[in-house]
Amino acid sequence: MPSDIANLRNIGIIAHIDAGKTTVTERMLYLSGAKHRVGRVDHGTTDTDDDPEEQERGITIFSACVKFHWGDYNINLLDTPGHVDFTAEVERCLRVLDGAVVVFSAREGVEAQSETVWRQADRYDVPRIVFINKLDREGANFEKVLQQIGPRLNGKPIPIQIPVGLGPAHTSDPFRGVIDLIEMKMLEFDPESEGKKVSTVEIPEDQMDDATIWREQLLESVYELSEEAMQLAMEEKPVPPEMIRAALRQGCLTRQIQPLVCGSALHGMGVQPLLDAVGNYLPSPADRPPVKGIIPNKPDSEIERAPSEKEPFCGLVFKILPAKTGDNYWIRIYSGQLKQNSRVHVPNRDKKENIAQLWQIHASKKERDGQIDQVNAGDICCVIGPRWAITGDTVCDTRDQIELPSIKFAEAVLSMAIEPENTSDRKKLNEVLEMLKRQDPTFHAVENEETGQNLISGMGELHLEVIQHRLTRDFGMKVKFYKPRVNYRETISKPASVTGQCNRQMGAQQMFARLDVSVEPLENPASPVQVFDRIPPDSTIVGEMRTAAVDELRERAAGGGLIAGFPLMGLRLNVTGGEAHEENSDPVAFRIAAGDAFTQAIEAAQPTLLEPIMRMEITTPEEYMGDIVGDLQQRRGVIGKTDVYGDLTTIVAYAPLKELFGYSSAVRSLSQGRASSSMEPHGYQAAPKEDLESFSY
Incomplete structure (x- = not known):
């Protein structure tokens, strides 16, 4: 475990689905020497997507933690899902992280889930840097994405790099490197070494004018952040790179700006500078303010814990993975030290817990040969031994107690009745459902003793579908599944x-x-x-x-x-x-x-029903817009706004969840597979009279 907290980085990779989060993570592991071959999402060989469901679908479902070194820095990296059904995984990670890398696709730009994760990062005051990925893709547009981040996310991205060329190799001006605007050099990435070998060369003459304009814009932002840099500018003296980085770091830590870098993670281009940016601009635990909590059973009290080993121990359970040998509790240590074979208090349950073993985490498992004796303030680890704590609970010193704010998760919006095919399996099914509830705070299950059915609830169709597959494939359960129903209020x-x-x-x-x-x-x-x-x-x-x-x-x-x-x-x-x-x-x-x-x-x-309303975002080529709008209106959808970005139109609409079963398939059918859609819970509104009449009381 690192002894110097200033060189520790707890970061997350967050983005819309398919922006390239897991590919960025894989490339970081490879370039840092933590693994010797680059995994591929489409081949199911990545370290962090190690669940069969993730490998089959090619998406991240469960957050995963990997630890590696980059230069002097020790990095705990959490790879998170992009699909809105698994937004709880993002929520729990952002609650315990110090900084984040927000990934955007250079082709699709700011998408619906991009906005969701950005808002989540805002809620937890998480400083972030921006990585514009996939600059080698057809239709990549660096400036378009940059221009979207400000108005759509209320962000202030500051490019410290610009791309040289855009698009795939067969185009006339393909993406082939980046220009470092701080050092005013061009970086080229050797394809044969998969990005490990980086060459620093002079900026080509045909790129110099653009690079100069972009650097002037960078310096204007630096002058706003640093009086010292402004003074040098007034004296017409050059601003040294170290001063630029110091100003950008301070602006990032105070969340005034987001330093922006770019590249193509799939081909290893731009990921080394991204890792440098993580060390240069994102905070260590020591840069973050002390955590605040209350004295247990005294809601009006307020106490703090600074990120120091000398403070009394406190931490937060942010994820639980059930295991036959003892549940794995992922804990962020905020202060003090946690030692193996010690006792801690859980004020939320008023219970004492044993800390039998401490482990480093790799992906979703304990790291091989990663058992440790002690974890210090600022770090993240896996603990085996607790029995009572749940996700969001505080663990603290038994003699100097504190209760930290818990983690709030969105409420489930969709339910499904299930029952075992054989009554003899009922006990086993209930045990498995309890295990899944411990692992996933947005999953709920309630047994109806009269009917013998369990009502399971989740965040959407995909969420419930994954639960179905886990029950049948991972746990070998023979279960009957019934049609999903909407969770009214x-x-x-x-x-x-x-x-x-x-x-x-x-x-x-x-x-x-x-x-x-x-x-x-x-x-x-x-x-x-x-x-x-x-x-x-x-x-x-x-x-x-x-x-x-x-x-x-x-x-x-x-x-x-x-x-x-x-x-x-x-x-x-x-x-x-x-x-x-x-x-x-x-x-x-x-x-x-x-x-x-x-x-x-x-x-x-006069009691009445409220139905859940979803906020939808559909991106479609212009020629399919009429059909998609017509279909939305048939689903009682209301169009909020439309934005045109080049040859694509983005529609923001609001529609009842009841009308949206199977919508992702429907929108693909209407657009010959060329439109994409996403949705997230928005609120509730009065349900139609016929829905109310279908229930009686």
């Missing part, structure tokens, strides 16, 4: 006030309680349910009776609505008063009255 249409009562004989005791409750819709229908105690201070309802009534309302609200038991949202319940008798009232009576009031209130407020 329930809310109310108008305010209402009711009185719930308990007036019954329980054994020899007469029980009495009366509770006045009002309910009202919230302005934002996507808001969680709110429950407030508004009982006047002089009320006869006191102490535990009051608490019992409010707790019962919260539990009823968490249990779902009256239409079909879907989760409730967008409403507020107020307990406004009531009556208690001195002898016949107790907390149980007020729980009964609260339950009666809840049912009455929701019925009186």
Whole structure:
């Protein structure tokens, strides 16, 4: 493990699907000497896509961690998925990373999932650099991508390289190298060594004018970041490269800018300068602010942990991989030291855990011969031994405790009923589903004991399809699968006030309680349910009776609505008063009255269904736009905007998830395979009347 935290880099590769994230990762491993042959996504030979499902589909599904060295730097790199169904993998990685490399395809540019991952990085204040990939592809356009990043992502990319040529080898001016605008040299990459041999040559005369213009733009950005550089410019003195890099680093760390490099990862062009940029511009753990948390069970407290080995230990569990020999817990160490055969506390569960073994991670497995005795602040490792912690939990020193903010994941939008073909397999199926839930925070499974079915929920069709394949192929389960269904939400249409009562004989005791409750819709229908105690201070309802009534309302609200038991949202319940008798009232009576009031209130407020709406982005050649728009309208879609980029049109639309089953296949059919689409959850809106009528309560 590295002793110098300043030379440690915890970085992620994030991008839209097919932008080349895994190829970039493979090339980094090869160029750093961590592996001797370059893996290929299309051959299923990459280190990080080591799951059979990933190799079969040619996409990343599960985040993977690899460790390698580049010069003086020790790099922990997390390769993440690009498909929106697996956005939880990106979320958990960005939560624990210090910096990110955002990859864009030079042909497709800024795409839908590019925006999603950029917003996720913004949410966690992650500094990033930009790599424009695939400059050797037909239709590559460096400047187009650069111009999209500002307005579409609210970014400020600063090119420190520009390409020489664009497109494949058979074109008149193919991509053949990059110009380093800081040193004002051209870099050429030897194809026979697959990019390991880099030659620094003078800039060709026919490229010098363009290079000079781009360098002037770079220096203008540097002047805004460095007063020292501005002073040199006013004195008409040259700005040394070291000063340019220092200014860019400071601008990157404070998230004012994103240094931009370019190349073709498939052919090893531009990846060495990208690795240099990771070391030069992205932060070490020591460059990041201290993590903030609370003292367990004291929500109003706030304490910090600096990234130092001298601080008390704390870390965050960000991924769990079930294994027969003991689950593998991936932990980011924020402060202190974690030692093998030690004990830690998990404040989220109020449990102590054993740290039996510590391992370095390679891809999704423990690194061979990678067992270690100790992990220091800033690093990432695999731990074997814990039993109670789940993804997002804090692990900390047992004597000096802290609870860090957890990881928030999007809610599942699609469900499917499954059941074992043989009742004897039911126990095994439930065990496997529990294992998958530990591994994937966006996967949910609930058993219906009456029907014997399990309702599994995920982020989309592909997500559920991968779960199906894992059950049948990886675990050998014989399972029946039923048609997916949409996860609706329930809310109310108008305010209402009711009185719930308990007036019954329980054994020899007469029980009495009366509770006045009002309910009202919230302005934002996507808001969680709110429950407030508004009982006047002089009320006869006191102490535990009051608490019992409010707790019962919260539990009823968490249990779902009256239409079909879907989760409730967008409403507020107020307990406004009531009556208690001195002898016949107790907390149980007020729980009964609260339950009666809840049912009455929701019925009186006209419950209704909300359906999930997806934000879609379709990129299509102009000639297919009419057919695609017509199809969207038939699916109750609303066009948000259209943008034209050369011969391609990008359509942003919003449509109900119910109408979008099989949409990716449909859009390919409408465009003869030339259009692409992606979607992500956007929000909820009132469902059609026929959907409401299909349920009864």
